[in-house]
């Protein structure tokens with residue numbers, strides 16, 4: 001009988017060595033120690049053992065049972081550790097792997113132009129100022145010497161919200177705000193880039209567009225200051241060879257007023273389809289600030305004078321980058337926008 005117990009122990013040792021998962025280990029436990037397990041059955045046969053041999057056999061049985069139990073506990077521990085290890089390995093994060101590429105947008109051509117203009121004017125001592133896009137009739141027109149019913153209002157077809165509020169049609173609206181806000185009536189040097197709105201929609205116009213306004217108020221300001229400033233402005237943006245042409249024009253807020261043309265940068269003034277064979281492209285409105293505007297906004301026209309100018313940023317961007325339809329600027333088409341990534345101009 002002792003021999004048989006030894007054999008069970010040996011068989012068990014062989015079998016447990018083969019086991020590599022927890023489920024089989026549980027089965028093995030049942031096989032040996034369960035109610036009908038091999039060792040259990042053996043224990044039940046003790047009654048048939050000769051009494052003098054019982055203590056020895058009994059001790060052997062207990063020893064074997066203990067050995068089987070502890071082997072199973074040991075094995076269970078090993079298997080559980082291995083399982084955990086495997087799980088940890090499969091979940092391992094490799095921090096050295098290259099990351100997923102995030103798509104980074106590109107700077108909008110309009111913002112490129114605005115930033116370039118801001119940099120230039122700030123370097124000349126100007127402040128960058130903005131104003132509300134939902135503007136009052138007072139600031140958009142009246143304080144710029146365009147009283148209600150003035151015929152020059154017809155040039156700017158507007159989106160009125162009420163009879164007093166409208167979407168501003170020009171950044172000139174910021175002029176009066178800046179003059180009024182400057183309480184001590186000291187000199188002013190500002191540019192105001194921003195969105196403007198008119199009831200228009202074709203290849204060269206959009207209901208929303210962008211302008212930049214410039215305003216300088218000081219003593220002894222002359223037309224020469226205006227010309228010099230616009231020359232620096234346009235040459236920086238469109239190339240050093242750019243020439244300017246001032247044509248007399250009319251704006252209610254300036255006197256005298258001018259339309260300012262730049263020499264065509266495509267044909268250098270020779271005449272092409274871009275400049276409609278004239279060699280010139282109309283780009284800005286400008287003039288010397290009207291005394292009425294100074295007076296209305298708290299400046300003494302006897303002491304102060306000034307110049308102002310305004311231009312369309314969309315048109316500037318179109319010329320600068322060769323964009324043929326203004327509406328591309330507002331369509332958010334990634335194929336269009338991403339082209340400017342590669343351009344460092």
Ligand code: DAH
Nearest residue numbers: 170172285286287308309310
């Ligand atoms: N605000 C004018 C427009 O939108 C442009 C303009 C002309 C602005 C003359 C000025 C200026 O400041 O002096 O057509």
